[in-house]
Amino acid sequence: MVAAPTKLVIATRASRLALWQAEHVRDRLQALYPECEVSLLTMTTRGDQILDRTLSKIGGKGLFVKELETALLDGRADLAVHSLKDVPVDMQSPFALSVIMERDDPRDAFVSNDYASLDALPDGSIVGTSSLRRESQIRQQYPLLKIQPLRGNLDTRLGKLDRGEYAAIILAAAGLRRLGLESRICGLLSVEQSLPAAGQGALGIEILEQRTDMHRILAPLACAEATACTIAERAVSRVLGGSCQVPLAAFAQLEGGTLRVDALVAEPDGSNIIRSHASGPLASALQLGEQAAQELLNKGAKDILSRLLAPGSAS
Numbered sequence: 001m002v003a004a005p006t007k008l009v010i011a012t013r014a015s016r017l018a019l020w021q022a023e024h025v026r027d028r029l030q031a032l033y034p035e036c037e038v039s040l041l042t043m044t045t046r047g048d049q050i051l052d053r054t055l056s057k058i059g060g061k062g063l064f065v066k067e068l069e070t071a072l073l074d075g076r077a078d079l080a081v082h083s084l085k086d087v088p089v090d091m092q093s094p095f096a097l098s099v100i101m102e103r104d105d106p107r108d109a110f111v112s113n114d115y116a117s118l119d120a121l122p123d124g125s126i127v128g129t130s131s132l133r134r135e136s137q138i139r140q141q142y143p144l145l146k147i148q149p150l151r152g153n154l155d156t157r158l159g160k161l162d163r164g165e166y167a168a169i170i171l172a173a174a175g176l177r178r179l180g181l182e183s184r185i186c187g188l189l190s191v192e193q194s195l196p197a198a199g200q201g202a203l204g205i206e207i208l209e210q211r212t213d214m215h216r217i218l219a220p221l222a223c224a225e226a227t228a229c230t231i232a233e234r235a236v237s238r239v240l241g242g243s244c245q246v247p248l249a250a251f252a253q254l255e256g257g258t259l260r261v262d263a264l265v266a267e268p269d270g271s272n273i274i275r276s277h278a279s280g281p282l283a284s285a286l287q288l289g290e291q292a293a294q295e296l297l298n299k300g301a302k303d304i305l306s307r308l309l310a311p312g313s314a315s
Helices: 016-032 066-073 132-141 154-162 173-178 212-221 224-239 282-308
Strands: 007-013 037-043 079-083 095-103 108-111 126-129 146-149 168-172 202-208 248-255 258-266 273-281
Touching: 007 016, 007 066, 016 037, 016 079, 016 154, 016 173, 016 202, 016 212, 037 066, 066 079, 066 202, 095 212, 095 224, 108 173, 126 132, 126 154, 132 146, 132 248, 132 258, 132 273, 154 168, 168 173, 202 212, 202 224, 224 248, 224 258, 224 282, 248 282, 258 282, 273 282
Parallel strands: 007 037, 007 079, 126 146, 126 168
Antiparallel strands: 079 202, 095 202, 108 168, 248 258, 258 273
């Protein structure tokens, strides 16, 4: 029997989406432990502050978690809630990814005020995305579109679209759905059209690994299917040294009782996209992710990775 906590503090970024995610976890915890006082510690991270450069040029998605980790270390917070795709795959001691929660739609969404789809965009149209993964896949299929960086929180990105800075933008469908902005989605990109990022659509809860009490408290929030799928996806990224400098995608899904993992590594301009897949039992999620990653390396991904990750390489 898990002893009910009396007080818990959740560290979260201050963006509207991050707050929704933290409030969702707070509500789940309060339902599990009605006598517990659950509060939020809101913070602005370096990743939120630097908006004039792409993530690949300022240190990657880890910039979204550092300040929250400091709050865990100094005891101001007991747990931190993240979009799983923002959590580095090589999480180091003394931190631990305790729980992976249920997953929302992992696909990318096409958002525009004037056009229904990528196919409908005139040549030369400006498409905004913050992701080299999305950019490379779109460039391969639509070489006459202009892809430009798009940073900022969800409301900031939509504001830039509404001011006419872009003909369309590509966003994670899950974030729009969680904020009740589903009406902004003109269409969803299939996973064949835009393979998602590892962990996209899932929530992860980070704690200090020594907090065995928190592991027990949070255990009921875990989703077994989302955990297995994202373990496979994150294994792909970990084997390949995944970073924001590399167009890398990994997506796992259950097909009947079989777990299928699809992965890709691409040139940023979309001129070469290497794909792989692996299938097997759910219990072998980690090995399947590693297998898909190794197939990419065998097919030539090593050359792309070594060039893009080389010191001083342009990104």
